[in-house]
Amino acid sequence: MLLDQSFRRTLIARLLLSAGPSTAAALLVAAPGCGGEPEAADVRCFEWPEELGACLDRRQAVEELRTLYPRCNDYIESVESDAVQRDGTCCYEVTSRHNSMYCGVPGRPFTLEGHRRTAVPRAADPGWLARGRETRAGGTMPSLAELTDEERETLAESWLRSALEEHASVASFARFALDLMALGAPSSLVEAAHIAALDEVGHARLGFSLASAYRGEPVGPAALPMPGGVPVAADLVSLARAAAEEGCVGETVAALMAAEQRARAGDPAVRAALEAIAEDEARHAELAWLTVAWAIGAGGEPVRRAVVEVFEAAALSLGRPPPAAAEPPRGRAAALAAHGHLGGAELRELPRAALAQVVLPCARALGLWTPADAGGAVAPTASA
Template sequence: MTLELVAILVCAVTVSFGLGIVFAFPRTNSQQTRRLGAGLLITSGVLSAGGAAWLIWSVVDFLSNTNFSKGRVLRLRGRARVARRALGSGWADDAVPEVSGLTTWQRTVLGEAWMTSARMEHASVPAFAKLSLRLSAMGAPSALLEDCHLAALDEVRHARRCFALARAYSGVDWTAGPIPELGQEGVKPMATGSEDAWARLARGSLLDGCLAEGVASLVAAEGARRAADPVVRETLSVIAEDEGRHAELGWDVLDFALERGGGSAKAGLRRALAELDARSTPSLPPIPGVDEDFLARHGLLSQAELGHWTRECIQRTRARALALLEPRPAQIACQGMTVFR
């Protein structure tokens, strides 16, 4: 459907511009005809500008729905949040990929891809900070808190690299803007002892930790394998390894929740298991002007490949989570004991 709309838009611009030239400029035409021609030229300009904006929006919408190195999602009031776009410095390292031979549109697409990833990696930093606060409130051991902060530092490095690649491809000095919703959260007491708190921790650990970061790791690893540019390949390789470690942190948090939260945590885990299939990759339209081979050479996977790795991770996550709900040997032994008084 996207390609058909592009074709219609191109035809409309071409016809409007051509007729505008014919009607507007020959002095032999009447004043009314020349006015009509001027109107057609203006129309073609508006269509061109609107079409360009629509194409860029399509790319942004496409990339914001991919599983391209997302990291842990920052959820505020039930919605995923990322930093606003801004111009400046402070969030980019010195990495520079090869951009020669790329068209302006191809650089725009790749720039938006890395900008999307950069904003999500950046949002993962406060996401891990929030997780650390919650774990502290719930009496988690020091190892979990240490791993949370180490993961946040990983995300800082990821964000710096992604912003650098976004700047290099797009030619725009992008950086991270504010996340105003963070300041609107306010300080409210955590119901750490309630059953709902343990259920929420278990559910969030499975969906946002074990699954989401597991998918990000698999997708980044495959992107690294396919990427031709050495800078992109090295970037995705590092992200894949780190996100895999973050997924394991999600499993560690889930173990903690099940150990301390008991039946409430198990109920939250069961609810999360029921939601797994809903986390499958959405159906995405093609990006005009680029094909799947081009995307793969630059570390971006096709719709089919994204779906494959998402389903693969869902299956692995479900199997491992179901095993956690089975009675453990110690529990079975205790259930079979006879207590004498």
């Protein structure tokens, strides 16, 4: 699969300008690879109004949670506890698999204690609908005329998942700004982190607005769970590793995914929303590459080695089979793509193409990754 040529080439140029070439000279020497992340247990919830009665049993809850958390980097393996029902939600202890972060999440994840966190959706909540600049961008009122009820439901779920992840990205950038402050970063990075958090507020509003339109009633996020508080990065190694994973990889992939969604979107409102999101995510990717360059300059070899390990892991993920993803109903793929929903094959392949065609070539150009024939893991299949 080849990504949109124009967007891909422009993004590569922007990323390399962000992090090099002045900094590239400082980024030499290979580093050992690293494996996938371990499985772990955590608590996941879904909305369950009290009028519906008791929560689902464990077997039913697995299916419900997999629908709500279908991303390949956050697969629900099993439900380990009976439900705890409170405040209109059912919560379960689960075992999930955090395979990798290279699966095309639509923004920077908010991670606590090794797990990605998102809020539970809250029905009839208009507090996160688009306003101001998002409304002017036009991405709030899709045409529903040609859609079946089933397609509207699919699109509502798809945009709701995306909106919840964008909503979590607001918190991720808020914490990132504190990380930067705590580690003495320059004002340009701190400023860009705050601007990125506001971008994510806009993305979340667009997502909730589109989800609400397809659903036929407003939907927003409940409180974002942060049990035990939110720690800031302890050192430059931690900061750089997170920036490389979530930004250099995650947001670069996210920018390219949004560009591909936009390329397939025929609905004007959806296309406008994805246009804005793709451009913002490209700037967020630039910020990540800039941050990594600054951190390596400030922290030296230990920081550089941590970043190399991230790209080694990304390259290794290309050698593993892609995770399963649901295909749209037969004959309806184009209709759903017109509204921003991609099919399973594209969801599986696009992140891998983004890695191979943009992320790893950029890392290689900056001396942060070496392909297999030169002693690294896997060679990318194409470059700009």
